Amino acid sequence: MENFDYDLQSVQEVRNLARQAKLAQTQLAKFNCEQIDKIIRNMVKVAEENAVSLAKMAVEETGFGKVEDKIFKNQFASTELYKFIQPMQTIGVVRQDTVNKVMEIAEPVGLLMGIIPSTNPTSTTIYKSIIAIKSRNGIVFSPHPSALKCTLQAAKLMNEAAVAAGAPANIIGCISKPSMEATNELMKCDEVAMIIATGGSAMVKAAYSAGKPALGVGPGNVPAYIERTANIPKAVKNIIASKTFDNGTICASEQSVIVEECIREQVMDEFRRQGGYFMTAAETEKVAKKLFVRGHAMNAKMVGRSAQVIAENAGISIPPGTKVLLGEQQGVGEEYPLSYEKLTTVLAFYTVKDWEEACQLSIKLLNNGGIGHSLSIHTETPEMAIKFAEKPVFRILVNTSSSQGGVGASTGLAPSFTLGCGTWGGSATSDNVTPMHLINIKRVAYGIKDFTENTTPSYSTCAQSGNANAISEDQIMNVVNEVISLLKKRGDN
Template sequence: MIVNNLESLKELIEKVKASQEKYATFSQEQVDKVFKKASIAANSARIQLAKMVVKETGMGIVEDKVIKNHFASEIVYNKYRDSKSCGVIELDESYGFQKIAEPLGIIAGIVPTTNPTSTAIFKALLSLKTRNAIIFSPHPRAKKSTIEAAKIILEAAIKAGCPEHIIGWIDEPTIELSQALMQHPDIKLILATGGPGMVKAAYSSGHPSLGVGSGDTPAVIDKTADIKTAVSSIILSKTFDNGMICASEQAVIVEDKIYESVRGEFQERGAYFVTAEEREKLGKTIIINGKLNVAIVGQPVSKIAEIAGIKIPEGTKVLIGEIEKVGYEEPFSYEKLSPILGMYRGNNFEEAVERRNGTSFRRYRHKV
């Protein structure tokens, strides 16, 4: 069936609910078999899914998306394969209590365009491990990739004995359908990964929700740091999948005593510090009408520089803007989801930490 309107969504939820009620009766042995087969199928498809994502969205790096898909499938499986998730999972006869695991029912999975397959994979696998069903609402720009990942896991789960509709999805996602899914009375939990607006909508749905919005992760480098390791780690983080991981650093605050040393190390490792004029042009490219410019998300620095109308040295890995302000008027203090970094100076460690706390100036985000 094709889910593209409220009526077809209602029909899907009914089918998924019936499948979940059957799956809730499965034993631990049956569940673990499903979990294993689904994980293997997802991991086997990690390369084709990575290629599909980059082709569909035009964002990120294939090789890095392969790693994310691998982590979401095999690493997640290895983490939870021996965990009990059915019936009595803990018994303490001394204190006379038991812990009993029961499924919730149907989970709504909101999936972002930045990680459309890896997010779908781990949410589907965790749902299967806990005898829950899940219905995905993909991002419109990445719907084919998300749906393909869901199909691969569903087919493997069915072959392992799972009911037919244990995983579902919206084929033509819209804001209306996403909200209808999240607000439906048969939805027992929402796993929302996306922008602040989507996370806020999940928390406002009336159902229990686990939301992951913007990251805006700041990092402090003080005089006790191993400068080479710190700078290398930040560059690796900012260049992985072209900076689309929401946990990657968005700003770095450097203690004054080592500022020039850190700056030099960044340059040595391929970072380019934009001039004041270039920073102005790049800032107008990062934020347009108060929102992140989607044209730069997950793009290489060469393309971002071209969009901004600035020239950068060949081989540049990261663009860095040296800034002082934090807030809506400073584009470099936003989450940028690209290989762009804001760099601040702190007179001492205490000031650097205070500045670090101020970089997360918007709501509905998480810190690492």
């Protein structure tokens, strides 16, 4: 009975949140650029002021990642994001084509539903709140139950900051009684115009099946290829920095390292020098058993954990100061558990003969749960980067940390915590999602060609066109009259 009451309360809460936020959004839709910018600047300020406390809350509640890295993510989702989106035109006339006489006017989408993952809860909430307001949309969040408190707090802070700077009350909402019923109700309610889903593949699929527009992102199973001309110390440093950043909780983090035979020993030595530990086959098996449940689903207790915590749980001993665990794999699929996505400090390690074999292996790994997302390559040969640009992903990250590169921290990509995987990965976009994905464009188009008179030649003019094979109307009538006469004669007989 208690569960039944809870579910009813959670559904009712969702209905209230959606109605309130939709009402607020209809008012926000009338705001101008200056008003919106003032609101966002205050949201950024409040996000910065609370970056540390929100990071601590997230780690304490979920057990995932590291406080110092979550602080960076909170700042990146506010200050760095603002620098990138501030010049974007999301209100009024955004483009005028004087030649073709077409004017484009931005309109908000309406009320958004934001699905928040447990791996990056506060930073994703801040990021989605800011891009929603930039495009004059309201948003209601559905938090992951294991990150409820910190997501609620982040949403509350963003709403209060927005309202304090002039936004309508309840423009940003968050479910406080999470349940599957509540999430489904929010996905399907009339007030919600679009869903932005960041989370597990099951949740993203549910968002796409809700019967309304959705921007969802798939998992990443990022291969990192160290090509023979790479700067090996730099490549290893980037991979370790990425995989240990928030203990590997970003979906763009490397999952497998691929090296050529000719540099294998050099790369392994460099990993050992920089804090990598190569597990034996028996140790790899023990760790893999701890990492996964129900086949290759990630064990939540191992997500975003340090190498030491994983080693202790698996019952293996590793040197002090170990940063990442590496396990050699001979193939891809069910028999090779480390060939799947591992949102923690564990990497698969592969050796190949040449770049062509690296290509084939990368495609297999991507088809094993990361299609459309990202791929990383370390090389000093530009032509090699172009060869790998042909792979089935939408982010080819060259000579950089994949986590930071994918989200736009170490590259020129748009700062984002929602990384589209395109149609290959079942996503509606292949972009890093920005406010430009959250607006409708209406077009005012002036007539530039005169179509008041039909200038298409009619059928009857064919006879005068000089076509020897054309048949005139008189010829057709003669044939018809002859047929009628014949039929009459037959009838008389």
